[in-house]
Amino acid sequence: KIVVVGSTNVDKVLNVPKYALPGETLAIDSYQQAHGGGKGANQAITAARSGAVTTFITKLGNDEDGQAMVAGFARDQINVDHLVTTDQAQTGQAYITVYQSGQNSIYVYGGANMELTAADVNAQADVIAQADRVIAQLEIPLPAILAAFRIAKQHGVQTILNPAPARELPAELLRLTDVITPNETEAQTLTGIEVTDEVSMLDNAMAFFSLGITMVIITVGAKGAFYATPQAHGFIPAFKVKAIDTTAAGDTFIGALATQLDLDNHNIEDAMLYANRASSLTVQTAGAQNSIPTRDQIVAANQK
Numbered sequence: 001k002i003v004v005v006g007s008t009n010v011d012k013v014l015n016v017p018k019y020a021l022p023g024e025t026l027a028i029d030s031y032q033q034a035h036g037g038g039k040g041a042n043q044a045i046t047a048a049r050s051g052a053v054t055t056f057i058t059k060l061g062n063d064e065d066g067q068a069m070v071a072g073f074a075r076d077q078i079n080v081d082h083l084v085t086t087d088q089a090q091t092g093q094a095y096i097t098v099y100q101s102g103q104n105s106i107y108v109y110g111g112a113n114m115e116l117t118a119a120d121v122n123a124q125a126d127v128i129a130q131a132d133r134v135i136a137q138l139e140i141p142l143p144a145i146l147a148a149f150r151i152a153k154q155h156g157v158q159t160i161l162n163p164a165p166a167r168e169l170p171a172e173l174l175r176l177t178d179v180i181t182p183n184e185t186e187a188q189t190l191t192g193i194e195v196t197d198e199v200s201m202l203d204n205a206m207a208f209f210s211l212g213i214t215m216v217i218i219t220v221g222a223k224g225a226f227y228a229t230p231q232a233h234g235f236i237p238a239f240k241v242k243a244i245d246t247t248a249a250g251d252t253f254i255g256a257l258a259t260q261l262d263l264d265n266h267n268i269e270d271a272m273l274y275a276n277r278a279s280s281l282t283v284q285t286a287g288a289q290n291s292i293p294t295r296d297q298i299v300a301a302n303q304k
């Protein structure tokens with residue numbers, strides 16, 4: 001049983017030929033209205049598609065975007081009974097411009113996500129207390145994450161923090177974290193140690209262990225991912241695939257890993273391989289939530 005506490009965004013994607021300079025008007029090639037996105041939602045969807053019993057705690061506006069997102073969560077069999085809505089802000093939105101080169105620029109309107117309070121989370125204490133793991137990211141206010149992790153720790157629920165987007169964090173939040181899953185930039189932001197090779201990844205892990213964290217996963221894009229516990233560590237290379245759009249790669253990795261840790265009797269290497277395969281499928285399709293694979297697709301890709 002997994003509870004995800006995090007953000008929901010509606011992604012509005014513009015396919016553009018080049019950067020528009022201030023004051024310039026440009027005709028664009030195409031746009032895609034309203035794909036589902038947001039780190040929290042992406043991770044919840046990954047967990048659900050991999051077969052975890054998944055509850056998502058997130059805050060939405062009372063608007064059409066919010067309703068469309070809820071309908072999508074329900075189609076993915078996510079428990080939507082613990083969602084919260086607000087009249088104070090609209091559902092979060094990300095405006096993504098994708099250039100012909102494949103690079104992108106993203107503007108995020110946090111909206112309702114930024115209204116998620118500790119009180120909102122405390123009102124969902126029962127479902128958190130009954131979970132096996134709770135996962136959070138940094139696209140919602142810190143007091144909401146702290147509230148979730150405090151409840152989790154009181155009830156022996158494992159806490160997984162995906163410290164994205166990169167920012168410094170209060171000591172209490174790191175103390176409440178069991179598993180941390182940064183990418184290279186996020187790891188360096190928190191430890192001050194640059195990620196270059198496996199030795200520097202282990203140095204990062206040691207820095208996190210000294211804070212009481214017991215499992216460290218560092219994802220390094222097309223190179224793969226590193227794991228460390230106080231007992232063991234290793235590097236799992238990424239699968240060699242033709243990446244089209246890496247949006248949600250990290251989210252897929254984390255949602256899949258958490259699910260496998262749940263179902264796989266905590267065998268971390270097997271869980272890493274599963275997560276690696278899952279995210280290698282996500283990068284081969286454009287978009288965020290539409291590119292996240294199901295367990296059947298991941299298993300089938302492993303048998304090829």
Ligand code: ADP
Nearest residue numbers: 183219220221222224225238243249250276279
């Ligand atoms: P984030 O998007 O959070 O920075 P990463 O870019 O580190 O996350 O990617 C997360 C995981 O997705 C990687 O550890 C890897 O398993 C997989 N991945 C990312 N990019 C590729 C790629 N080009 N080819 C294959 N797998 C990839």
